[in-house]
Amino acid sequence: MNDALVCEDVKVHFGGVKAVDGVSITVAPGSLCGLVGPNGSGKTTLLNAVTGLVPLTAGRITAHGEAVAGRTVPQIARRGVRRTFQAIRLLSTLSVVENVALGADDGRRLLDGLLRPGRSARADRVSRELARDALERVGLSGVGDRLPGELPYGHQRRVEIARALAARPRLLLLDEPVAGMSVEERREIADLLLELKAEGLTQLLVEHDLELVTRITDHLVVVDFGRVIADGNPDETVRNEDVREAYLGRRHDAAGPRSHGAVRAADSG
Ligand SMILES: Nc1ncnc2c1ncn2[C@@H]1O[C@H](COP(=O)(O)OP(=O)(O)OP(=O)(O)O)[C@@H](O)[C@H]1O
Ligand SMILES: [Mg+2]
Structure with missing residues (x-):
């Protein structure tokens, strides 16, 4: 069976801004895959590229074995790729x-x-x-x-x-579906995503709540500055030193726009 989603060396540059800069990700059919990273690391841009909202600067994307690049948003949607937006629309x-x-x-x-x-x-x-x-x-x-x-x-x-x-859809891309929700609401959405997975729906979940992500995903990809810095088993991946550095902000200003309260709270717990 084809993988649900394959991104190969995907680049999306906006002038000098390398929002996505060589990302390769494979999402297995039926899996619930997490995509995390600090603010501005390129997560939404990658979802935009998969759904046809922004053109690729370079690389290849296939969904269920079919090439996505060059197709329009409705054409990609008709191939069973759907998404939710970070800001409710x-x-x-x-x-x-x-x-x-x-x-x-x-x-x-x-x-x-x-x-x-x-x-x-x-x-x-x-x-x-x-x-x-x-x-x-x-x-x-x-x-x-x-x-x-x-x-x-x-x-x-x-x-x-x-x-x-x-x-x-066959592949659902979720861009921070629990942002701004209470603990109880988050738990309910997490349960819903697990039910959808049990029904066979493949999902790629962008989320900052690392506790939630590691609890429900099968596979975790971490991006920073538009590049994959870790990829694998969720529990092991969040313990990766590069991931902790990206989140704890040792390489960035901890009080700057790239820091994220929910993530720091989860990480320090
Ligand atoms: N249309 C665009 N034109 C120019 N720059 C853009 C555009 N879209 C995104 N960017 C830039 O690309 C980078 C990645 O942004 P993106 O929204 O993908 O990050 P993100 O990981 O989703 O962040 P967050 O966690 O805050 O949602 C940022 O520097 C952003 O300002
Ligand atoms: Mg985003």
Whole structure:
């Protein structure tokens, strides 16, 4: 079977900024892989490259054996690669179920339904059914008709995950899905990701909470300054000296923008 995701020597440069600078990562099918690193180390940029939001400067990316580079965002999404965003991106004037339905089939069916009522009623119904299934999957079956802004922050994060799940992806990329959540909310999302894994969904999880990441991932990749500095068993990887240095900030200003409270707290515990 092909690996779910293979990044080979991937580079994404923005002028002189080498956001991703030669990253190679392999995510095995069915695994839950963690991607961690200090602020600005290139994690989001790598997810952007995998999903087609930024072009590669160099390197190769394949998802389930198919080349990703040069394809558009919808083309990559249709190949079963979906993601959530670090900052929640929900449309405030659409209901929760409509927001999630946008994730099913890139929203084309729903938009058709909204723009040409009647003609695409069936397609609209399919999208909404997929959306309701996804909302149920993330534990939000009762809130589909509400507006996103009426939901507590932790539930909005779940709606984001539901939107990514609505098209029944094969590979889910999660960019800090528990950022800003309480300990209890984090534990619930961690349980959800483990359930999705048990159902066979491959996931790449970007997260700063090292305690959570080491608890639920099978495999951990650590990046710093756009390069992989450690890759392997999560428990062993976080004990790696380079990783501790990157996080404890010995090579950086510990009070500077690259430090991260949650990570330092986890590391010192
Ligand atoms: N579109 C862009 N244009 C120019 N520079 C960019 C762009 N996107 C990201 N960068 C820069 O690339 C570097 C990596 O940013 P990225 O957002 O990938 O980091 P990150 O690891 O996700 O950080 P965080 O943990 O804070 O989310 C940063 O220096 C950032 O300022
Ligand atoms: Mg980021």
